[in-house]
Amino acid sequence: MTFSISARCTRTGMFGIAVSSSSPAVAARCAHARAGVGVVATQNITDPMLGPRGLDLLAQGVPAAEVLEKLRATSDFFDYRQVVILGRDGPAAGHSGTKTLGTHAIAFGADVAAAGNLLASKDVPTAMVAAFEAMPDAGLGDRLVAAMQAAVAAGGEEGPVHSVGMLLVDTVGWPVADLRIDWSDGDVMAEFAALWALWVPQMDAYVTRALDPSTAPAYGVPGDE
Template sequence: MTFSVSARCARTGMFGIAVSSSSPCVAARCAHARAGVGVVATQNITDPMLGPKGLDLMASGLSADAVMERFREEAPHFDYRQVVVLDREGHVAFHSGARTLGTHAVAVGRDVAAAGNLLASTAVPEAMVAAFEAEPEAPLGERILAAMAAAVAAGGEEGPVHSAGMLLVDKVGWPVADLRVDWTEGDPIAELAGLWTLWQPQMDAYVTRALDPSTAPSYGVPGDK
């Protein structure tokens, strides 16, 4: 039901994750990231609790591999889960349980991992990683969205997807981007890319408004003087 890409920008230290699914509101359940810590993607028969738990464990100093080992030891019903953990060093650990649905696969590259289930083919995650790695100097959001577009071009899911989301974290205690298409009969990944085109030029200004409003640019809306 789901494919995702979890990634780190080695140049800036930003982390991000994007995910798409046939089910509604996929990013609310599956996408988890924390600035300076890492990323957790929890999908298939999803346990959203694994996201915050994995991030807390990484914040305490555990590596991606150590977090995954803890999950294998402690997480209930772990054979139903597909999970990717990416830590602050860009190291990746992944798990696709015995009850992962349909055709499923995981591919890992430098500072990136892509995973999916109920896929059109096992080549989909490989295409996602290749697209992410193709433009190493591009902003992380663009690289992640390129990976999602590559998933669609490679066949994506067996059936249509209806929701998508992208979460980016960088230096502050809240997401600098939390973009979601919770349901559409159209193309959720294209709609997500449209939200990114709208949000990216304003993203840094909203961080400045939170940290130091006196230096922030004007809002540019009627009544703002």
Template sequence: MTFSIVARCAQTGQFGMAISSSSPAVAARCAFARAGVGAASSQNITNPALGPMMLDAIATGATAPEAVARARDADGYADFRQLIAIDGAGRTAIHSGARALGIWTSAEGTDCASGGNLLANDQIPATMVKAFETATGSLGDRLIAAMQAGMAAGGEAGPVHSAGLLVVDKQAWPYAELRIDWLDDACPIEALARAWEVYRPQADDYVTRALNPGDAPSYGVPGDE
């Protein structure tokens, strides 16, 4: 009931992921990224503990394949899980358990990996990887492009209702963390794209406000001088 992509920007060192599902608030349970370490998704029949477990393993020297294997083996319910990770070298790994839901598949590319379950067809992850690899712009731009391509190729077997974008840069907190937790009759991926369009020009300013408020630009709100 989910399709997602994890990725790295080789130029900036940012990591991120984007995800969508028919379930509510999918990014709250499935999206994980850590500055200087990597990004990971724990999806299908979700165990949110596995995302931090994979990132902890990478942070202590494991490769993405090793991190995914450790989380898979530690969980005890590997047949139900779909795990995806990318590390600082751009290595990727995916585990899809035999009891993943519906049509499930995955694809790996340069600095990215995608996976999904309960899909409309088995080409969705490959389409998303290709879209990411050919898109231009920032990491967030390319992740959004991948999600839009996945949706255009069929997306989930039924309607999707939530989506999320998570990008980390150099700080311990997210560079961008945008979520559409539930929409009844509109596409959450397009709503997420619009949220990113609004947030993107201000993202660096929010970092400046945290690190050096004296250099922060105007807040652009009534009463701000």
């Protein structure tokens, strides 16, 4: 039902995660990120509690592989879960339980991991990582969007995807991007790319407005003259 990509940018310290599914509002359940800490993807038969628990452990300096083992040891029904964990340092860790649905796979790269279940092909996560790694000088959001598009081009899920979302965290205490298409019967990945293209030129301005409105650019809305 789901494919996702979790990544960090060593240039900026930013973390990001993008996820798509045939089910509605996938990012509300599956995508977890915390500034300066890392990202957790929890999918398949999803347990959203694994996200904050994993991030808390990463924040304590626990390596991703050890975080995964701690979650495995303390969670019920872990065989139903597919989980990817990526922290500040070291490689990502991933788990696909024995009850993961359909064709499933996890692929790892430098500062990135992609995972999916009910896939058209085990090659989908590998294609996502390759697309991400092919753009080393691009912004993290651009790289994640390209990876999601590559997933669809490689076959994506067995059925059509209807929802997609992306979280980006930087140095402030909230996501600098929290973009979601919770349901669409159209080309959801094209809609997602268009939403990102709309958001990215404004992203820094919204951070400035929160931190110091006196230095922020004009709001650009009717009546703001």
